[in-house]
Amino acid sequence: MRRHDMSVKQIAGVIMMLVFLAFTFLPIIWAIILSFRPKTHLFEPIWQSPAQLTWDNFDTLARSDFPFALFNSLVTAGTSTILAMIIGVPAGFALAKGRSHRKFIASWALLLLRMAPPVGFVIPLFLIYLNVGLLDTWAGLIAAYMVLTLPMVVWSSWTSLSQIPDELIEASLLDGATLFQTLYKVVLPAARPGIVATAVLAFLIAWNDFFFALIITRGDTVTAPVAIMNFVSYATVDWGSIALASIVLTLPTVPVIIFANRYIVQSMGGAVKG
Amino acid sequence: MQSYQGVQPVFQKNYNKMLYPAVFAVGVFAIVPLLGMFALSLTDFHLIKSWDREFGLANFIRLTQDRRFISSISVMLMLSVFGVIFQVVLGTLIAVGLEKIVPRWRFLRGIFVVPFVVPAVAVALIWLSLFTPTLSPINAFFDIFGITVPAFLTTEYGAIGAIVIADTWASYPFVMLLILAALQGISSDLDEAASIDGATKMQIFWRITLPLLKPALLMVALFRFIETLKHFPLIFVMTNGGPGRSTQATNYYAYIQTFQSSNVSYGAAIAVFLFVFAAVISFYVAKANARLTDA
Amino acid sequence: MKLNNTHHAAIGALLACTTAVPSAALADDLNVILFSMPYTQGLDQLEADFEEKTGHTVNIDVVGQDVFESRITLSFTGQTGDLDVVHTPVIQVQRWIEAGWLQPITAAVDAMDTKDDILSGPLDAYLVNGERWALPFFAETGMMAYRTDLLADAGYDQAPENWAEMLEASAALKANDQAALAMRVAPGQGFNMFVYPMIMRAYGGTFFADYPTDLTPNMNTAEGLEALDVYASLMNDFGPEGIGNFNFGEVAAAMQSGQVAMIVDGTSIVAQALDPDASQFADQISIAAVPTGPNGRSPAIAVHGLGVPADAPNAEASFAFIEWATSEDVLTKIALMEAYPDFTRASVAQNAEVIAKYESIHPEFLNLKVQMLGDAIGHYRPLLPQWPQMGATIGENINAAVNGIMTYEEALETSDQDIADIMAE
Numbered sequence: 001m002r003r004h005d006m007s008v009k010q011i012a013g014v015i016m017m018l019v020f021l022a023f024t025f026l027p028i029i030w031a032i033i034l035s036f037r038p039k040t041h042l043f044e045p046i047w048q049s050p051a052q053l054t055w056d057n058f059d060t061l062a063r064s065d066f067p068f069a070l071f072n073s074l075v076t077a078g079t080s081t082i083l084a085m086i087i088g089v090p091a092g093f094a095l096a097k098g099r100s101h102r103k104f105i106a107s108w109a110l111l112l113l114r115m116a117p118p119v120g121f122v123i124p125l126f127l128i129y130l131n132v133g134l135l136d137t138w139a140g141l142i143a144a145y146m147v148l149t150l151p152m153v154v155w156s157s158w159t160s161l162s163q164i165p166d167e168l169i170e171a172s173l174l175d176g177a178t179l180f181q182t183l184y185k186v187v188l189p190a191a192r193p194g195i196v197a198t199a200v201l202a203f204l205i206a207w208n209d210f211f212f213a214l215i216i217t218r219g220d221t222v223t224a225p226v227a228i229m230n231f232v233s234y235a236t237v238d239w240g241s242i243a244l245a246s247i248v249l250t251l252p253t254v255p256v257i258i259f260a261n262r263y264i265v266q267s268m269g270g271a272v273k274g
Numbered sequence: 275m276q277s278y279q280g281v282q283p284v285f286q287k288n289y290n291k292m293l294y295p296a297v298f299a300v301g302v303f304a305i306v307p308l309l310g311m312f313a314l315s316l317t318d319f320h321l322i323k324s325w326d327r328e329f330g331l332a333n334f335i336r337l338t339q340d341r342r343f344i345s346s347i348s349v350m351l352m353l354s355v356f357g358v359i360f361q362v363v364l365g366t367l368i369a370v371g372l373e374k375i376v377p378r379w380r381f382l383r384g385i386f387v388v389p390f391v392v393p394a395v396a397v398a399l400i401w402l403s404l405f406t407p408t409l410s411p412i413n414a415f416f417d418i419f420g421i422t423v424p425a426f427l428t429t430e431y432g433a434i435g436a437i438v439i440a441d442t443w444a445s446y447p448f449v450m451l452l453i454l455a456a457l458q459g460i461s462s463d464l465d466e467a468a469s470i471d472g473a474t475k476m477q478i479f480w481r482i483t484l485p486l487l488k489p490a491l492l493m494v495a496l497f498r499f500i501e502t503l504k505h506f507p508l509i510f511v512m513t514n515g516g517p518g519r520s521t522q523a524t525n526y527y528a529y530i531q532t533f534q535s536s537n538v539s540y541g542a543a544i545a546v547f548l549f550v551f552a553a554v555i556s557f558y559v560a561k562a563n564a565r566l567t568d569a
Numbered sequence: 570m571k572l573n574n575t576h577h578a579a580i581g582a583l584l585a586c587t588t589a590v591p592s593a594a595l596a597d598d599l600n601v602i603l604f605s606m607p608y609t610q611g612l613d614q615l616e617a618d619f620e621e622k623t624g625h626t627v628n629i630d631v632v633g634q635d636v637f638e639s640r641i642t643l644s645f646t647g648q649t650g651d652l653d654v655v656h657t658p659v660i661q662v663q664r665w666i667e668a669g670w671l672q673p674i675t676a677a678v679d680a681m682d683t684k685d686d687i688l689s690g691p692l693d694a695y696l697v698n699g700e701r702w703a704l705p706f707f708a709e710t711g712m713m714a715y716r717t718d719l720l721a722d723a724g725y726d727q728a729p730e731n732w733a734e735m736l737e738a739s740a741a742l743k744a745n746d747q748a749a750l751a752m753r754v755a756p757g758q759g760f761n762m763f764v765y766p767m768i769m770r771a772y773g774g775t776f777f778a779d780y781p782t783d784l785t786p787n788m789n790t791a792e793g794l795e796a797l798d799v800y801a802s803l804m805n806d807f808g809p810e811g812i813g814n815f816n817f818g819e820v821a822a823a824m825q826s827g828q829v830a831m832i833v834d835g836t837s838i839v840a841q842a843l844d845p846d847a848s849q850f851a852d853q854i855s856i857a858a859v860p861t862g863p864n865g866r867s868p869a870i871a872v873h874g875l876g877v878p879a880d881a882p883n884a885e886a887s888f889a890f891i892e893w894a895t896s897e898d899v900l901t902k903i904a905l906m907e908a909y910p911d912f913t914r915a916s917v918a919q920n921a922e923v924i925a926k927y928e929s930i931h932p933e934f935l936n937l938k939v940q941m942l943g944d945a946i947g948h949y950r951p952l953l954p955q956w957p958q959m960g961a962t963i964g965e966n967i968n969a970a971v972n973g974i975m976t977y978e979e980a981l982e983t984s985d986q987d988i989a990d991i992m993a994e
Contacts, residue, residue, distance in 0.1 A: 010375065014375070014376055017375070021382070024389060087295045091292060094289040094290065094293045098293075114500060118504065120311040122307075123310070123542065150300060180292075210510075257391045258384040265454050265455045
């Protein structure tokens with residue numbers, strides 16, 4: 001019955017959304033197809049030989065350094081996110097609720113750190129690491145990722161904690177809680193969406209990093225985005241393994257983003273409402 | 275408000291204490307390398323020839339005469355400006371679509387957001403295969419109808435377009451999320467009032483929704499602009515800076531100078547330029563942000 | 570403008586704290602960094618053999634080529650001492666020697682009792698300033714692969730012998746609605762600049778007026794222009810869609826999936842096209858010599874070897890690894906395991922199993938390869954410390970010309986200017 005109500009404009013809207021859905025999904029479907037295709041039929045259109053499928057790429061991937069690199073990625077991105085949260089959230093809280101004349105400078109500095117060219121950071125970082133023995137160590141990579149995650153965490157928790165009503169903090173302080181207790185017992189639970197969103201965004205930044213890992217890791221701590229490039233060998237580009245590795249690298253974060261996207265929306269909501 | 279003034283100052287000290295660890299960490303992890311970058315840019319630290327301890331502005335003088343550097347800036351700006359336009363338009367359309375046009379499809383939000391988490395290297399590799407005509411299913415599909423899809427990566431603007439498309443694919447979800455957030459903040463009372471007054475949905479969108487979205491749009495555009503200036507994996511994987519030098523953006527050019535030509539300090543000088551450029555842009559972003567949040 | 574002394578001291582101190590003492594060597598006994606290709610992938614799997622044989626533990630790190638370059642550049646510069654053996658392409662060796670990044674291995678090589686078994690061309694490619702700097706494991710040359718069926722349809726019962734014929738055959742294939750030829754066009758010292766000189770030199774074009782005595786840039790000549798015209802027409806008029814961004818991966822894939830009728834590339838890429846496990850049309854693919862031009866034939870050549878970084882702490886152990894990795898036994902094993910026809914020992918070429926394997930791929934493959942190596946000149950790409958940088962820049966210009974961003978004259982003129990600038994630096 002309701003179908004009759006659909007106007008031309010609505011149909012146009014639906015078609016537009018379907019086109020966008022295709023744009024979003026076709027590359028992913030293509031990657032999935034590639035990862036199941038045998039080498040001899042890799043680039044033949046799937047409709048010409050739909051039965052030509054193989055598990056070979058799973059073997060190749062399992063035997064390569066990739067699983068190990070995935071583990072390195074998880075450890076370094078995870079740890080740097082946790083550290084950045086521990087250090088950054090109180091700072092975000094202080095900027096959101098404390099009174100400081102330097103808030104503008106702080107926001108400028110945070111944005112600048114987000115923007116600063118990685119090429120500029122990485123060479124001095126390399127030379128320093130060389131001298132203190134941090135090259136190709138988890139600690140070194142985690143520290144480098146702090147450059148990426150910390151400004152993100154401070155900025156994002158600053159915006160989301162600004163939305164917590166002052167009265168809530170007042171009440172807690174008047175009850176005799178210290179500021180730290182107030183932060184952990186009152187403010188953070190109230191700001192859960194923002195905190196989840198902050199952690200997710202920070203983790204994604206470190207998880208996706210290519211450049212830092214390219215320069216300051218070696219065989220022992222190579223991360224997954226760099227390890228993917230190892231399937232580009234002289235002689236062949238192993239597209240099947242590349243596609244599969246890309247999917248495997250993306251999979252852990254898909255549930256996270258599907259679960260967390262409403263938190264991101266909620267926490268951003270405050271930021272843009274003002 | 276009164277209690278605010280009464281209690282808060284006592285805690286101001288403690289607020290400051292909460293800042294110290296972060297300030298310290300930024301100092302160690304970010305400021306020290308940045309000082310190193312400035313120092314390097316003033317030397318002649320050529321990877322091959324041993325570095326003599328002459329400090330000067332030679333690298334910066336060379337920058338002003340380097341045609342490749344100057345053209346890299348226009349490449350960078352093209353990638354950023356077109357990238358931001360496409361991402362903002364697409365992200366906004368999808369957000370508005372999910373929220374206003376087909377609200378029954380709201381559950382698709384979790385789906386539309388997936389490209390956001392595909393790592394840049396994977397984005398680049400997937401789109402490289404899609405843009406290589408002999409490998410691409412897009413070309414194979416249109417071949418059936420006798421249509422030849424042109425090769426993007428072999429023309430100057432095509433290659434820039436290809437990077438913009440790949441970047442748009444990976445980044446529109448960020449825009450979409452922020453615009454969704456902003457849309458939910460816009461009261462539906464206004465829409466209803468307007469529709470009672472006889473306004474069509476289109477008019478409501480153009481006259482009411484869009485103006486209310488303006489601050490959010492500005493914010494997200496600036497944020498994306500910041501990110502697009504740092505393009506690396508997309509160029510590195512998809513074009514190697516080609517065809518010719520048409521996709522050598524400044525950040526990539528700094529990489530080439532440093533690693534391919536072993537001119538570490540010249541690379542650092544380019545990085546310093548980028549840093550100063552970033553400082554100017556982020557100054558305005560911070561100002562815009564202050565205005566938005568104070569409003 | 571110069572800074573004053575206080576500034577000097579301050580900046581100097583800052584740099585000193587970032588460039589002081591190298592760190593201790595990493596945990597493994599021997600760290601080997603190689604970039605990914607069939608030989609290195611095979612070697613990686615034989616790691617345990619070496620450990621068993623010598624008692625040294627070894628960590629072989631096989632990485633993508635781009636990753637490799639970023640890694641070693643900084644390791645060398647920083648003198649990290651964390652690498653014991655490094656993948657050493659001939660094309661880089663002069664630059665590395667000039668920079669003091671390698672240590673000579675002359676005495677150790679001369680003491681080897683199987684030294685004479687190593688092919689002398691590749692071995693002597695590492696003889697610079699009277700010292701030996703690496704042992705070769707890979708000597709690749711140029712070759713053509715073509716589809717017999719498609720060429721027959723176009724009226725050719727054999728592959729084109731020269732580049733002019735190549736143009737005619739390509740036109741005939743094009744008339745059959747068939748993309749004719751794929752070669753690398755993507756910009757890069759090891760990409761388009763690996764294949765383009767095959768045409769350039771066949772037409773009498775050169776990089777320098779008279780290498781190595783007169784290093785005046787000499788690309789912008791009538792011969793150079795004609796060669797570039799041939800290359801660009803072959804690619805643009807008769808190549809597959811999108812050829813302007815093709816690298817070796819796309820070239821190999823285009824032949825394997827039947828998109829083009831011919832490729833001219835390195836022997837290891839041609840071997841991929843002949844590999845029935847990867848190539849759909851392997852049984853219809855044959856091989857031929859690199860086409861000639863008015864100035865004869867100039868097959869590409871690329872030699873890769875293993876060298877010892879200047880700061881490697883235990884040079885003897887490093888060399889023990891190199892000797893093992895380039896031994897007859899190991900090369901034979903890898904030649905049988907992988908698509909690796911580019912081995913560098915005469916004894917491997919005489920091994921019955923190896924011969925049988927490559928004959929089954931194509932009966933003439935090994936013979937043709939030897940013939941092409943014989944025709945190749947050592948300085949196919951100039952052997953200069955500045956070449957890597959120069960090649961990258963010229964590669965960008967040539968790529969721009971093929972893709973219509975520069976005119977041919979502009980590209981050559983700019984290249985000459987770039988060469989002069991880099992030589993003057």
